[in-house]
Amino acid sequence: MxxxxxxxxxxxxxxxxxxxxxxxxxxxxxxxxxxxxxxGPAQTPTVFDKLVEITVVDMNGVLHKVRGLAGQTLAQALIEYGFPATYFFPNMGFYTQHIPDAHVYVPKDYWGKMPNIDPESEEGGAVKRMFRDIVQDYQRDTSYFASYITLGPELNGMTVGIGPIKPWILHSDWAFAGVHDSKAKQFDKPTVEIWG
Structure with a gap:
């Protein structure tokens, strides 16, 4: 006291x-x-400032909130999120062979923000081959490849749909009747084992 x-x-x-x-x-x-x-005090950018959130509709119609970092490709964000390996295929580009890619449908509102690829370039030839050999009759006017979409603030809030592919062309053990889900994830095995 x-x-x-x-x-x-x-x-x-x-x-x-x-x-x-x-x-x-x-x-x-x-x-x-x-x-x-x-x-004011110095402000250092954080990872949170670089986050880009995309809503992805999977092949079963389920919505997923996928977060990626600005500068990352959409394909990388989809892989890190954990989509099934059957959603991916190797990019056929000369310099990008064996990089996992995915077929996506981009809304027309965002189409102007997608990079233009010269159809006569080597990259343009690879894109044509992927549409012809992998996407085939699933191609639409809004079809695009996820490895060519670089995430940035202008894409925050965009909704994309995962487009079907013909996986049995690349993977005979994945010849299934319209079900595009498997327990295997892209990170479960090294890429060389998946595509080799």
């Missing part, structure tokens, strides 16, 4: 210094409050 009373008396006399919380800036930076109010 006596200690509490003594503490109250000392606080009322302002003899106990009030310790201000420390603020950490750069090693050599010395800021006063006035300067801080003018410019």
């Amino acid at each position: 006596a200690l509490r009373a003594l503490g109250r008396q000392l606080r009322s006399l302002n003899l106990i210094p009030v310790v201000q919380p420390r603020r950490f800036f750069g090693a050599s930076a010395h800021h006063d409050d006035e300067h801080e109010e003018e410019h």
Whole structure:
């Protein structure tokens, strides 16, 4: 009791210094409050600032909120999310062979944000081959390949549908009657084993 009373008396006399919380800036930076109010503390971008959220409709009509980082391809985001391996196939590009890709339907509202590929280039030839050999009659006006879509803030909130492929052309053990799900995921085996 006596200690509490003594503490109250000392606080009322302002003899106990009030310790201000420390603020950490750069090693050599010395800021006063006035300067801080003018410019504010430095803001470092976080991973959260780079997140892009895409709604993906799978082959069974189920919606998935897929998050990826800006600069990542949509194919990479789909793989990291854990879509079945049967949704993917090897890209046929000269420099991108064996990179997993997926057929997606992009809404017309976002079509202008998709990169243009010169149909006469090597990459354009690879895209034509993938449509001819893998997508076949599942191709629509809004069909695109996920490895060519780079995530960025302008695509945040976009909804895409996973488009069917003809997996039995590439994988005889995946010749199934219209069911595009399997327990195997893209990360379950090295890519070389999947496509080799």
